[in-house]
Amino acid sequence: MRMSELSSRSGLAIATIKYYLREGLLPQGRPLAATRADYDESHLRRLRLIRALLEVGRLPIASIKQIISAVDDDSLPTHVMLGVARHALSAAVAPEPGDDWSEAEHDAERLIAAQGWRIGRRAPARAELVQTLHRLRQLELSTDLGHHAELAHRLVTEIEIPSVTPDGPRDSTVESVVLGTVLYGKAFDALRRLAREAAEAEVSLSTAPDA
Amino acid sequence: MRMSELSSRSGLAIATIKYYLREGLLPQGRPLAATRADYDESHLRRLRLIRALLEVGRLPIASIKQIISAVDDDSLPTHVMLGVARHALSAAVAPEPGDDWSEAEHDAERLIAAQGWRIGRRAPARAELVQTLHRLRQLELSTDLGHHAELAHRLVTEIEIPSVTPDGPRDSTVESVVLGTVLYGKAFDALRRLAREAAEAEVSLSTAPDA
DNA sequence: CATCGGTGGATACTAGCACTATCCAAACCG
């Protein structure tokens, strides 16, 4: 297909697609002539991947590029590629040295140990957990996340992992891991907020006699 | 306390604090003279609230301002204020008309009905759920989120809601709702990613004979 | 065969966001 068809089918402006080509997020089409190239379904799917990570996952273009480069680099072993992807999925967290921060690190350590998880020392998700615990401390909110960890563990092991198909081509492996993390994460967050809204409506109905 | 103490205790540059004052995120201090004002613990706490929403929740300043304005406006009934806050917590989602989108709306409807939630028609979290379902469809991933909804429901009703104290001054009510949504949401997401990392390590240990 | 609109490729420009920097005059502190 031509650029204009890729544009209309993806819903993206031609200028935007050219930008992704420039940035290396989208592979070049098969060149037919100096001013003509042919794109196929894989390009369309790639665009959908980009937009899902960008709009739903709110990942910066630079992180998406890291993920895509790792996928496209056939010399990387799969587990390295997954490491790169996981790293790109997290925002960088700057430690704020101080007592609260060290306490938060210990809290995180305890949570992880209690679940029996084996986690790389510099896993980005660990830093995000520490940051959040740090803020909870500062604001004097409960840092007891044991039940959350428990439920997260069950969600992943009982529901999410069994539905992943680890075979197939390597790009679909990363895609499913990355998209699974981002999309099901966002989905769960939306569901959680809906549950809160419903629950809070219940509470105010029961406590407020009438308006 | 003076500006410089507020700055050192919060870890924020004076220029940044002045910016928040300009934007109305931080109330003016009690004026002592034309070039002197007095700030107290409430200002410090407000700064921590702002930074938690900004860094952990990644909310734009404009949304934080909406939340704070609602909190500071005593004429708003509490449930209206909560509605404003909930609205500000979500990113705007533009519908992408098409078959996939309508299907996604139905999927969302079914999920909500299955949990028995009563949800406002234009709840922003609903739109985010629809958007995510839409992307899942486009990428041919499973849109079966029943178990996720189930777990989200249990997380909220069994763990998060009981720990909220709905009495007390109105600003602490909103604060706890908003911070609860943002911070525990982020915490759960980090825990979920850690659980995935641990689970995927298990899988590759068991399937990869050796390196 | 002429020409007209859709390309590929390069370069420059833009909007929005979250700050930062600079300046000023007043005021406090020793």
Next chain:
DNA sequence: CGGTTTGGATAGTGCTAGTATCCACCGATG
């Protein structure tokens, strides 16, 4: 009394994710 801090106003910065413009070219149309 002199150096430092402050409140208040205005202007500028760096980054991100695109947009816009220009050009030469090419391929289908009449």
